Amino acid sequence: MGNREQLLRDIGIADFVLTELILFLDTHPDDRNAMEYFNHYNKIKVQMEKEFSQKYFPLNTRLADCNKEWRWGAAPLPWEGECG
DSSP: OOHHHHHHHHHHHHHHHHHHHHHHHHHOTTOHHHHHHHHHHHHHHHHHHHHHHHHTOOSSGGGOOTTTOOOGGGSOOGGGTOOO
């Protein structure tokens, strides 16, 4: 597995953790530990997304840095076999 694939995998893992924490916090809004975990993993995920976007291509339009070059279309398309 290359660096790009590993970084995408790690972003997916962080996203899964955050989704689970969101669901937990919906039913336990006063749980301080869960909020700390959420903030911690959210910070990690944002950093990994920024790193990925700088090295390869933006994962969403929020990360598309138009000041340098337009790379939104640089991502492989699903039928190109790199999305799975």
